[in-house]
Amino acid sequence: MNSVIAPKGFLFSTAEAAIKKPGRKDLALIYSEKEAVVSGMFTMNNIKAAPVKLDMKRIKSGKGQAIIVNSGNANACTGGQGMKDALEMTALTAKTLGLKQGDVYVCSTGVIGTPMPMERIQPKITELAGNLGKAGIDDVAAAIMTTDTFQKAISKKIKINGTAVTISAVCKGAGMICPNMATMLCFIMTDANIDRKALDTALKNAANKSFNRITIDGDMSTNDTVLIMANGLACNKPIKTNSKDFEIFAKALSGMTYELSKMIVTDGEGATKLIEIEVKNAKNDNDAEKAAFAVANSMLVKTAIYGNDANWGRIMAALGYSGISIKEEKTDIFLNGLKMVSKGMGTGKDKEANERLKSKEVKIVVALGLGKGAAKVLTCDLTEDYVKINAEYRT
């Protein structure tokens, strides 16, 4: 994690507010010395946590300077009090830092339906402001973890028209990860000078092929948020859409969100394997995506992969009920490069495939023989530990 560097002008601090229980840092502050251009993406769940509702309003300004974030409590299903608490978290942060309240965003992750322990959070916000600069990006990554087993942070340096630009990101994932960004928080910081429209486009493109293409348990959380802040302190020539500079920036961002997505899935609750499902030659991209998600969300497929069992029949069944156009007699399936199904029928290579499945990364390729549609989805296997973790999460 030491290789994770911060872009110019971003400072961090963390604190222990004992939100769920004492013994760890569970509150973090991300601060930009200069007001930044901000874009965001939020959960598609109709039930949204208070901080998500608040951030969705504030992001309309396209500006921001700080993010206050906690783990241990999602501040979801907490009614009017939940919104008051979210507002107070931003108000306190703004006051202590001397910012406009609208420039502060708030994110929460953890248990749903429990009031925020504001009496423990309030005094820590002043402490956070005083300690800015004493924590690194990796400390923020650690503070936002819930059932995650490792910190997720990366950074990348790129050149924009000769000027060095840094992009850094932290995220948390683990359970409840589904399309449209389940219990996932991701904060991306860059010193790039980029306009709002370009930042929006780059973020949307990146998220749609990464965070929105991962699934752990098919559940979608009330709190998912991706925020990107660009403070311009690299002083590069402004990045605009439809330019070479934009392509460089967007490509770097996409690569980073894909890496983070892999980290999230690898760290799926109880997961032992990363599974990539590629569906190609579908009638269209939409069909390919639907089919890939059906396979990725199939508990039977996920348990079979866990058991090193090349049970391709379960993949066929999932393709069949996904609702897409499919012709059994045109369908091929490959497991880690081995052709298991040819024109809808088994090739008899199950034993060899069982051996190949023992690797930590499993690639399922489905060729439907119907057109040019394609999509990739990332998921993980389903294990006894997933059940254990989620049966005991609150106890």
Next chain:
Amino acid sequence: MNSVIAPKGFLFSTAEAAIKKPGRKDLALIYSEKEAVVSGMFTMNNIKAAPVKLDMKRIKSGKGQAIIVNSGNANACTGGQGMKDALEMTALTAKTLGLKQGDVYVCSTGVIGTPMPMERIQPKITELAGNLGKAGIDDVAAAIMTTDTFQKAISKKIKINGTAVTISAVCKGAGMICPNMATMLCFIMTDANIDRKALDTALKNAANKSFNRITIDGDMSTNDTVLIMANGLACNKPIKTNSKDFEIFAKALSGMTYELSKMIVTDGEGATKLIEIEVKNAKNDNDAEKAAFAVANSMLVKTAIYGNDANWGRIMAALGYSGISIKEEKTDIFLNGLKMVSKGMGTGKDKEANERLKSKEVKIVVALGLGKGAAKVLTCDLTEDYVKINAEYRT
């Protein structure tokens, strides 16, 4: 199981064909002495097993006299050979029994993608015909089991216009059970005198509120089949739709399929609890059904119930992503009679609810406060044993 009686004119036999492995009866024959009126419902999966494709053609006649069924092999994804094998199973049965081939149905359940061991099945079909009458309904129930842990068979006597009529049914379930009747086989036999249209209507009504409202793992199999045979040997006055007799028959049938559905869910792979989810006051019935299935299929809800954890936040999250009309501030949730959520917020009764969840049957009621839509769905909890069973199914 001794209380399960057979309707007039139905005979049964079972045999050991060592289809997957030796040591148990895995082949069964159901025979009606008189050609019967037949109705059926089949998997909605676009990938259908050969026997399903064959039966779907034959059922158009509305007639039938025998069902040959095996466990251990699903005869799915077996290409042209699979269809030849299904045809041969019915041809041999028809020949031995002296029936028209079109009057014989075939059903298979078990592993997908493995050719049928016809060399072991063929000789047993003659044996089955010779042994008709030597087995009971419970023996058929045992022969069709896969990962089921108990036999599922029930019977009921009713009076139609003063005449005694018997309805008996066997089924198998366990994994891969989802709406639209996943790896589920159900055979219903009755000596009722009923016309095809009335039988169709009664079966559809019954299945739509029972087999199509259960889910174990959200997967849907390639083989699900429900067949009902009515041979008329009770010699009651013919049952026609829109009559009092029809209502009596339909009600009895619905009650039976609901009982069988409960048995299937109770016997879900690794399940320790039966969970009934009732969504009411939805905008409409369709919304209620979608919401109930979203809750029922949520791995996070299912693991929480397993862990006796009244984690209603996961129920809210599932309602939120189900895609239905929902207003957080109008939503109430009850767990085993205890109000956990009132107008979108927790009532603080989690500890008491955790205690109540220790019962073997858990009832989740969601009141959306939006209209008159309602639906009930049955499911089971998700346990480490589900993972174990499905990671090791073929090994």
